Amino acid sequence: MRKTSKWLLALMLVLLLALAACGGGSDNESSEDKGDNGSEDNKSTEANEDGIFHIDDFNMTASNNGEELENGSLTYGIVSDTVLEGTFNFNFYSGNPDYEVIAWFDEPLFDSDASYTYTQDGAATWEVDDTGKVYTLQIKDGVNWHDGEPVTAEDWEFVHYVIGHPDYDGIRYGSDFENIEGMKEYHDGETDTISGIKVIDDKTLQITFKEGGPSLITGGIWPYALPKHVFGDMDVKEMEESDAVRKNPIGMGPYKVESIVPGESVVLKRNEDYWRGTPALEEVTVKVVSPSTVVQELKTGGVDMVNSFPTDQFLDNANMSNVEFLGSIDNAYTYIGFKLGKWDAEEGQVEVDPNAKMADVNLRRAMWYAVDNNAVGDNFYNGLRWNATSLIIPFFPEYHNPDIETPTHDPDEANRILDEAGYEDVDGDGFRETPDGEKLVINFASMSGGDTAEPLAQYYIQSWGAVGLNVQLVDGRLLEFNSFYDRIKEDDPEIDIFQGAWGTGTDVNPAGIFAGNSNANYPRWTNEENDQLLAEGSSMKAMDTEYRKEVYDKWQQLMVDNIPLFPTLYRAKIVPVNNRVTNYTLDPESDLQRYQIGVTEEKAEAAE
Template sequence: MLSACAMNSSSEKEPQSGSNQKSTANVKSTDSKSYRANNISALPAKSKARKDTFIAGISAPGGVFLPYFYENGWDGNATDPIFAPLVNLDKDGKPVGILAEKWDVSSDQLTYTFHLRKGLKFSDGSPLTADDVAFTLTLLHDPAYSGGQDISLASIKGGKAYKEGKAKSIDGIKVLDKDTIKITTDKVNAKSLLLLGGQVLSKSYYGKDYQYGKLDYLKNLYPKPLGAGPYKFEKYVPGQEIRYTANENYYSGAPKTKHLIFKIIDKSTSLQLFETGELDYAGFSADDDTVEQLKSLGFANIQVSPVNDYGLVYVNNTHPQFKDKAVRQALIYGLDRQKIVDVKFKGYGQVANIPVSPVSWAYDDKGINPYEYNSKKAKELLDGAGWKKGKNGIREKEGKPFVIHYLTADAEDPFIPIAKENYQDIGIKFEPEIMDFNALVSKLNKKDYDFAAVSTSQILDPSDTVEELAANNPNNAAGYSNPKVDDLIQKGLSTLDIEKRKSIYHELYKELNEDPPYIFLNYRQSARAVSGKVEGLNPDNYTGISASLPNISITK
C-alpha cells in the first residue's frame, strides 16, 4: 500500500499493521536489498491485458481531495497526482524545482523569489501564474483555515496581521509579474522553502467564491479537484478506487501512461491482488515469508528498505493519569516493546526511542535512554507517583482506578495482547477498541482517547514530527507541554545550517527522552513490489511514488 507522504501534521497518520508470527530474521532497519524480476513471462493474464493503466494500492482515503485541507494522510496520496508544487524533494531529500524553474534566496535568508516555468497551465487549460501562488498562501492565512499546514512557521511579513483582520492583504507577498513572485519573511526558517513552495491552487477555481473568514464553500469542491499535476481526477468510488487520466497540460508533457488507478485495498488481500495482476505496485511490511513469496513470482522487482517514518502510541497528556512524566516513563518501562516489534516485523524493524527515523540526517541516539523492558522499575515509578494497588490488583489514586482505553484500526494489532499482559502485571487495566481508521483520526484530533496507535507520515524534515508537540500548536493531539521543548523546536528551525540543526535536535531528543510525550514504538522496513512490466517507477522515502508518476511506462 502507499504510505502517506504529505507534510506531516497530527492528523496525517497511518494505521499500524501487525502480525502474530515470531521473528525469523535479524535485519537492521537501515539495511536495503533489491531483487530483479527473472521471469517476465510469468505475468498474470490480467496484468498482460492492461496496456495503458498503472494500478497501485491505497488504504482508507477519506474523500477530501484538496491539499492543505484533508485530515487523513491517504487523501494526501490521492491528491499528489492532481496537484503539483513549486518545489519538491528528490530521492535524497534535496529540493528540486517542479512548477518553479528556479528560486533565489536573499543573503539574509528572509526573502524568497520564485521564478515559475513559462506557460504553466492547470489541467482545464487555464493559465497558472504567480497570482495563483499568492492566492494559495493567502488562503492558508485565512482565520477560518483549520487544516494541517501551519503556514505561520514561515513567518511571512504581514501574515499575522491579515489573519487577525488588521490588513486586507499580506504585505510580504509581492507578485512581480505573471511568472515571478517575491515572498519576504520576518525570520529564518529551515522549512520556509517547502512551506512557500507547496502545491498550487487555482485562484479562478478555488477562489471565485472566496470571502475572508468563510471557507465552508470549499467543501463542495473536495470531491471535484482541479490542479496542475501529471494526472487529472476522473472518478472516486468510495471503498473501491480512485481513477485518474493523464493531464495533457502538465508542464513536462502528458505522462507516458494514460490511466492511473489507486485501488483501495485491505492489507490482508494486497499480496493476493499483486500475485493475480490486479495491482502493479504494492508495499508490504517486510518479513522473510513475504519477501520469498514475492521472489517466487518471477515477474516482480522487489525493494526491501527502511521506511522514513516511525510507529508510536499517542498518550493523551491532558488526562489526569498521564500528566505526570514519571507515569509516562513507567508506561514505557512496563511495556515489552521489543517483543511487540519482533512479533510485528519479524526481524525487519527495531524499537524506536526518538522522533525521527534512522534514514534522517538528524538521527542520533547517543545518550538516549532505551527504556528497556523493566516491570520492577515501572512499579517503582507508579508507586512513587501515588498509584497504589487496590484489592483487585488495579492501581488507584484518589479513589480512581488506573484504566487505559486504547484505540487502534488494526484488528490484528500485536500491541493488544502484549500490552494487556504487561500492564496487568504492573497493576493497570488495559481496554482496547478496534475502530475505522478515519474514526480513530477524528477522536485523536478531538483528544477523545487515552492511547491511540498510529504511524507518522513520511518525514520530510526532522521538524515535521516535533512541531505538533509545541504547546501552542493547534495540532498538538497529545496535549503535550514543555517550555524547553518549545524553545528547541523553534531553534531547530531558525537556521539553515545542517550541522547546527543536528546539535539542536540531538538536545531536543534527549529532552523528549526524559519527558516523553508518548510511547515511541518502532522503525520498520517495507517490501515494495513493482510489476516487471513497469519501467520508470522509483519509490523513495520522501515522495513515495508520486515523483515517478509522470515517467512510468508499461512495456508491451
C-alpha cells in the first residue's frame, strides 16, 4: 500500500471516530488596541484547545498604515489546482480564477454599499421613476476604456444585445435579463431590437423592466459594459474565443493588461487615465498558485497575498510571521447537487425528468441525513467552514433563516427513510437496490483541488455507504475544475450527483442558480411554486423587507422539502496579506477601493 493511501485511510479512520464527539468553535476575542490604526480592536486568531477557529476572531482590514511607494509592485496569487481558462471578460467568464484576473483591470459601473445596494458613487449613477420599473442610468464623464475611448451608453446597451442573443453561450442570461421589456422576444429571435432599452444620449441609458423590485439595485441591473468599438463587428458566437477576450482583454479599471502567459499569469500596468485617480501600484502580477505550494509562496514572498487561503492548511500556518491573516464570512457555500433533468437550450428552460435516477426525494433526504457536516467543518477545516442549513446563507443576515429545521446527521433516520421508501438490500451484497429491485449505483462527481479534496469526497462516499448506498466516483477519480463544470453544464448522463460550490454575489435573490430559466440551474429542477416565489422575492412588493423575508422563508422551506440540492458548508474567507501591503480590506462597510492597495517596501517580506 502506498504512503498516500495509508495516510488517507488513517485520516478517514480518525474522522469517523471523531464524528459523534465534535462540536462547534469558540470565540477568543481580545480587546488590545490596534495602535496607529485604532479603528478596531485586535483579534486573536488562536485556536481553542480542540484546534477550532471561529470567523469572528479575525480582522477584516490590513493594519499597515505606512507610506506607500510611488512605483511599487505587487504579486497576487490565485489558489487553484488548474490553469486559468483565460476568459477575461465579465460577460463571458464562468470560473472564479478568471474573475480574479478580470477584477484588477475591469469593474462594474456601479459601486455598492455595505448592504450591497447600488450607490451613486461609482462610474455611473441611477434614477428610477414612480413605477419602480423605468431606470435611467448615467455614466460619469472621464470614464474611459483602456484604449482611451469613452465608455458610452451604447456600450452598455450593446452588452444586453450580446448576452440576450440566441447565439450567446455564456451563463449570464436568465431571469434578470428576461425581466427587461422585449428581451425574451429578442432572445427567441422574434425581433432584432429590445424594446425596453433606449439610448438617450452618449452617456445616458434607459431600461424598462417588466417588474420592479429590490433585486434591480442589488445586481438585477447588469452593471458591466462591453466596448462596442471592439466587439461590434464580431459574431456573438465568436466573441468568447476572440483575441479581445483571450489575448488582449480591455477594461475600464485601475490596471491595464500588459502581457499574458496562457493558463499561468497576467502582468498588469497602472492605468494613468483611471477615472477615480492614479492607482497606487505601478505593476500587478496575477498568477496561479497551486494549493500544494501556496504556503511556500507566501513564506518566501513569492506572492504578497492570495485570493483565498486553503482553510485546511490554516492550522499549521496561523502564526506565519510575514503575513496578516484577514477573515470574513464568504458569500459562497458548498453543496451536494442531484441531477434531476436536463437543460432545454431551444426553450431556454429546465426540463425536469420524473424518471431520473435521483428523482425520489426520499433518497435525496436520506443522503442529507447520512452526512455529518459539523464534523467535516471541524476535522477538515478547523471550524473555518461549518454546517450549512438554509440555501440563503448567513452572508445575508436579514434573510437567512437559522430556525428552519433541516436534516442533520442521523444515520438511523437515513436508514428508516430508505427502508420505508422500499430501498432494500435484496441480494445481500451490503448495498440497497431500488424499490423495483434493480441494482442502484450512484455516480458522484467531485472536483480535485487541495489536500482535502480526495479524503472529503471519500468521506461522503463512505457515509452514504454506511446507510447502504453504493456511491462511486465518476471515472473513478476526482475531476479537474474546468472538466467538472463542462460535464455538469452539459448534463453528462454519467453524473447522478455532484459536489459543487456557488458564489452568491451580493444579491440575495437566488434565482441565478434556481430559476427554471437559468442555465446555471445545474440540478435541472424547478416547479411552479419555486418560480412563483422567486418572482415574488424580486417584485415591487419585496421592496418591503418584511414581505421579502416572508417570501424567502417560504422558499427556504420549499427547498428543504424538495432537495434539488442540499448545502453542506458555509465558509470563512481567509486572506493572508504580506506585512508590506496597505489599504486592503474584506469589510463591505469600508470605503477602500482596489486602486488604493499599495506597498511600503520594494520587496515582499519573507517569513522568519
